[in-house]
Amino acid sequence: MNKFSVxxxxxxxxxxxxxxxxxxxxxxxxxxxxxxxxIFITAIVALMDFIASGSIKFIYSLFKG
Structure with a gap:
């Protein structure tokens, strides 16, 4: 206990x-x-997410028929 008090x-x-x-x-x-x-980094991540989401949806639409 002495060590703790010190x-x-x-x-x-x-x-x-x-x-x-x-x-x-x-x-x-x-x-x-x-x-x-x-705020700046959040905006960049949101933009990257938006672009990636759109790209993935576009790629899926190509193979969907």
Whole structure:
């Protein structure tokens, strides 16, 4: 149990004294970048899905008769 309490104390000390936390502005900027990238990648995947679906339907229609 002593090791655990030492671990908790050291972890708390590191989080308070050694970690550099982002400012509110930096956090907002990072959030907007992640949100923009997520929307962009989602649009690309949706476009690829649409193209693949159309291609597969076209190929099936060729063999359907």
């Amino acid at each position: 671990f908790v104390k050291e972890s708390y000390r590191e989080m308070v004294e050694k970690v550099s936390w982002p400012t509110w502005e930096q956090l907002q900027q990072s959030t907007m970048i992640v949100l923009g990238a997520t």
